Amino acid sequence: MSATTSSAGPAGPVAAQPARAGTPVPPARPGARRPAAGGRTARRVRRALLGLLAVVIAVVWAFPVYWMVLSSLLPSTRLRASTPSFLPTGATLANYRSVLDGSGFTGALQMSLAITLLTVLAVLVFAFFGALAISRFRFRGRLTFVIAVLFVQMLPAEGLFIAQYKMLSSVNLLNSVVGVSILYTAAVVPFTIWMLRGFVAGVPIELEEAAMVDGLSRTRAFIRITFPLLAPGLVASGVYAFLQAWNEFTVALVALPAESARTLPLWLRSFLAASANRGVDWGEVMAASTLIAVPVIVFFLLVQGRMTSGLVSGAVKG
């Protein structure tokens, strides 16, 4: 069986299906097919039109991201003008300077970094052990654990956050890095166990056994043979945990009520609120948004393929 993340394989079962599609294909209608030459031109025109449509949609979809970056580079006088500017002529970094100099950003950045790092480390270790357990061993309670993990990953934060707030406040962990990291780790570990399980299962145990025949101990065989093969899986899981912890808003809202404990998403929200009191300075707000978004976009583009196929691979396999 292949790793969760591979998108190869499904070709078999899916392609084998047409017989089930049912409806017998109707006999060819006379004249149904246009003369080859004319047909080709028509097809080419159609394809060009569709291509144009696709480009327009792409522009519309990317526009908010472009607008964020563009606005962050323009002075507020330009943004308040009655006709918007669509090109970055006269760009300036003044907005970034005032965001970075202003209060709060550095503190929020430190808070976000601390929580994200702790979460990523904890998730990697815990999920790696968990994935090893369920993919390399058969044991009593295994299926129960797997089912529990799959359900837990579906639970919404909104259905638990009041209880999590009460719990943290009763043990004095509100506004602390550790408290919110525990919640984030618990939220992210189930999906990462499932994702890593695919990677571990993809490394045949025979490889390790062969190394042991060659005289390595089991531990050394694991470290020298299997571990390097798992590196891509660990990177993908780490980035996934990073994205979740870095972007998270809902749990942070209840678990970090103090102004001094804000993470970047909470800070961005209050930055906008503070700006609204003086008639929003959208240039600064967009600079703040861009600062938060850029590292995320970069990381995301690195791993998105694995995450997409991980989520639907069960379906693809029919």
Add this chain to the structure above:
Amino acid sequence: MPTLEAPPAPPAPAAAAPPRRRRRPLTPYVLLVPAVLVLLAGMGYPLYWQIITSLQEFGLAQQFGQPPTFVGLDNYARIFSDERLWAVVARSIIFCLVNAFLTVGIGVLLALLMKAVHPVVRVVLQVALLLAWAMPMVAAVTVWKWLFDWRTGVINWLLVQVGFDQYSGHAWLAQPLSFFFVATVIIVWMSVPFVALSVYAALTQVSDEVLEAARIDGAGPARILWHITLPLIRPVLSIVLLLQIIWDLRVFAQIRLLQDSGAPVGETNLLGNFIFELGIGRQDFAGAAAVSIFVLALTVLLSWPYVRNLLKEDA
């Protein structure tokens, strides 16, 4: 979902020839300890607390130290006879279904479009979708607030340019209906990329010979789409739709952030916001716990087909 005659996967190695590790039955349990502990701390205890609290009187008096009293299902009776809750439930379900179907509909259309166009154009579209998908949620909502800004937002400007003068200075977030329109635009914009790229991946697995055979037999593009392509990718479609429904039922943060701009909170709350207001806002922890249990139960119910599907993979 049709269960196909699953290609008999090579029997799980462990089942056929138990690896030697099996001799040490303690190892897997030891390996699971950290994950289980953190899940118990982060999810298990809160869940337990929530169940207990939902069965107790837990008001302000208890906040000041009085022991809670067991009241059975009183909290549920109180909350579920509150018509405000039912308004929120109805609103959440409608919002969820509209968003999920719109997202999947647009996603499928974009996937078909990707299949039809030149590879270069396809990559352009894919990059645009990935950019939208990658945007952190809070940053995305902030940008959309700027786009829909009543005074200098580019959307009002554009509408005025094409002749809708009434949109000059239009405050989108002030009315519940246009508030939810903006929320829908944001959520669809954020969610379509996942659907479009997943469905596109499924479409690339549909064999060209089948389509060619249908074409030779004279089936038009619409017939091929409806009778061959869509049935072939149905498993992916149903999973993606199910995930969207589950995800859109829990929309909280986007609404909360949009409400910051002075929307009528009572008329724009969804389930998550209602729980937040009940618990954090009014300190009615018992009521909030009861509604949370309801939301969790609904999620588990909806997730069952998805989980069953993933389990098929667990050899």
